[in-house]
Amino acid sequence: MNPDSSPPLTGAAKPGRYLTFKLGPESYGLPVLGVREIIRLCPITPVPHMPPYIKGVINLRGKVIPILDLRAKFQLSTGGYGERACIIVVQVGAPPAAVALMGAIVDAVEEVVHLGEAELEPTPDFGGSPDTGYILGMATVHGGVKTLLDLNKVFLEEGLLTLIPAQTQNSKP
């Protein structure tokens, strides 16, 4: 909760701690401040008539929280989850307004990294057509590129997100 190490949940990427995780081959980061806990994959109760990226709900110690399938949300190929798959539980919404817990299934959690000004880069211009507002920025860690995500935009805004960074990066070289 130290402001120095707590990047804002929304807006441009700020230095601070990020939790990085894998989604398919790509690596992403979420501001640690918004992450409440990481739990093992558990049985998910599907909710009918919801978009496919909403996997359903789980019981988190008596609370019913929705679970997002981030791969589906980003229109990545969906398939089975591996051994290392887990659920990142985040707190969305800005206190003191209504906050809620939500979960996201990711393929693997990597680490918590401290990102300084040097490692941060603004969101590159992907040509302007797709909305990249959900991206806080990019960061280079240990030689790999991480896409830093805007928690509230990813979790609260409805509809699918186009994962331009991955495609662009794959086609760049």
Next chain:
Amino acid sequence: MVSGNVATPEQNSPVLARATELLAQLGEELAFVEPGKDTGLLPINSLVMDFEELPRENAPEVFNAGLATVRAMLDHILDGVGKFSEDSIRLLTRWHESMSSVLAAWERGGQMPPAPPAWNPSAPGVVAVPAPTLPTLNSQLSTSAASGPSTINQQPSTTPSADEPAIQLNLTDDSELLREFHSESLELLQAIEQGVLRLEESPTDAGTINSIFRAFHTFKGSAGLLHLDALRDLAHDLESLLDGARRSELRITSDVINLILAGADTLKQFATEIGLQLGGVNPGEPIVVPTGLLRRRLKAALPGERSTLNPQLPTTPAPPLPRRADGPSSAAPESPLAAALPGGPSTLNPQLSTTSDATGFVKLDTRKLDSLVDLVGELVIAQSMVVQDPDVQRLPSRNLARCLRQLGRITSELQRTAMSLRMVPIGRMFQKMTRLVRDLAAQQQKQVQLVVDGEETELDRNIVEELSDPLVHMIRNAVDHGIERPSERLASGKPASGTVRLSASHQRGGIVIEARDDGKGLDRERILAKARERNLVKPNASLSEAEIFGLIFAPGFSTAEVVTDVSGRGVGMDVVRRNIEKLRGKVEIQSVPGQGTTFTILLPLTLAIIDGMLVGIGDDRYIIPTLSVRESFRPRPGMVTTVHERGEVVSVRGKLTPVLRLGDHLGTPGRAVDPTEGIIVVVESGDAARGLLVDQLLGKQEVVIKNLGETFRRQELLAGAAILGDGRVGLILDVDTLVKCQRTTNGQRVQ
């Protein structure tokens, strides 16, 4: 919240503190034992073992004697049948009371009470008699009980005392009748005991008084038939006492309640003895249970004879009920929460209310209350998850099993108490209606009296708040449109003054609130005409009476213009139904022309928990609120037919109900392709019904309702979610949406 149940002994004895704690636990265990079962036997035994392990060098002698006594009692049970009996439960309960008194005296550090005569280690199984110096217990009756034959094993007394009539069973001729009498009387006595418990809560409840009266009456009749004169006479006196209460000549006080209990206990001793003889124990011996003193006290208590009450007769009779704490000295924590935070004076236990330190009110934030109730709900589920966990079940530890049972009891008791905290009597709202009726009647020059009934009925305070508007509308409707002017009433042979009767009661697993007027009733033809005019029904539709009455709840249907032409505010009754349905309740109307109209509101007891029917579709499970379920059945071939390719209908008793294949609708195809392989659950919302085809019924259970939150705010199919027994989330279906949703065609969802 709990004012220290564990005593802080003045003599600073850790042994005493521990003993008090153990006795409290013992009391909890005792409260849940049942005759004929061994539940709780081992926990009690191990608690007593814990007692025995206390360093007792400095303990009072009477304490050690008490332990020896209870050890003997338990050994007797353990070596014998291995189950509790009515007698052994009573003995243990009395022992517990006596021991409480001993510990209380020890704590005070004053004179120790003498050991009750029953605490003689050489006489196992003898009724534990409290010391006469102890105020909470009735020495007289217990002593007589001790001298009587009502013991587990003790040789029944064979010498009837001079003034106590003995009964002699004719086992050869009457054995069948006696057997019937025995089982019948145990049932009656149980009913009486339950009735008395209710009576303590609401001493004026005519229904309860009547039921106890009838039970004693039946008992008297059966005893008379078998020439069991002593029983018949005692039952007769008790019946007279209740009759006095029934005719409001006698007020039910705690003394009267104690008398009734003492009477029931005495009758039970007879019954138990009869049971023993039927079982071959000392057959043919005369049975003596002293009734003389009790009968004299009963007679003295009868209305009109109060002046003859002999002050020397003991006035605090009867051992208190086994499940009750008997005062501040008791170690049994009888829902301290309830005592500290009563929902209202009527929930106060009369015995507690007489003690100065047990009463008192705490104002508290209702949000805290709600969150407490919520958490307790979770605790109950978490507890059942632990108990049902296969890994836990495989563990062979008896100690674990004991602890889990104890945990289960405490959680369910905690849940009951927590729920009761939020309950408030509906009476205050009824009182508001009195004022409303008077004002309305004066405005319209009508004579109307409001009769209220069941004001003490308790329901969730959240519901009470939401109920105010619908009730006002209903009462207003009854006075405005139901009750006629005095002249009209007299002309149709009714008293000039009309009556609106507002009542509340617990029924059908929920609360039923009824507003009944004796006015002119609903005018079917005019309702129908108005509904056609407003295009609420098709011109040629044939509607049942219930459907016609239901029309007045339709939005935009103003009863004021239609039914009576009295120019009024035209209160929309749709508000009533909408509010009630928001509370997960429903409204029914009955009306007889010329005789009046009755609105019946059915409500769940609480908003936090619903009774749900768990249904399975494919691999998924859903919860349907039981209150909305009319029936469920497995359809026979031919019951489900397809109509004009528009959808399937099921024919139930000549009535066609559209069928919704729930699996297809929810997008999780069910296994039952042929309806006869599945179950049809007929649900209702308003006047509409629909048969939901599911794969199977998985059971009924109470669930704590959880909000689904923002993500699912547009999800109309679901009313919420709940954590099921296995820890997974179950979704609660919104019956309204399901009933009203578009018909599916060929299994395809219509958006």
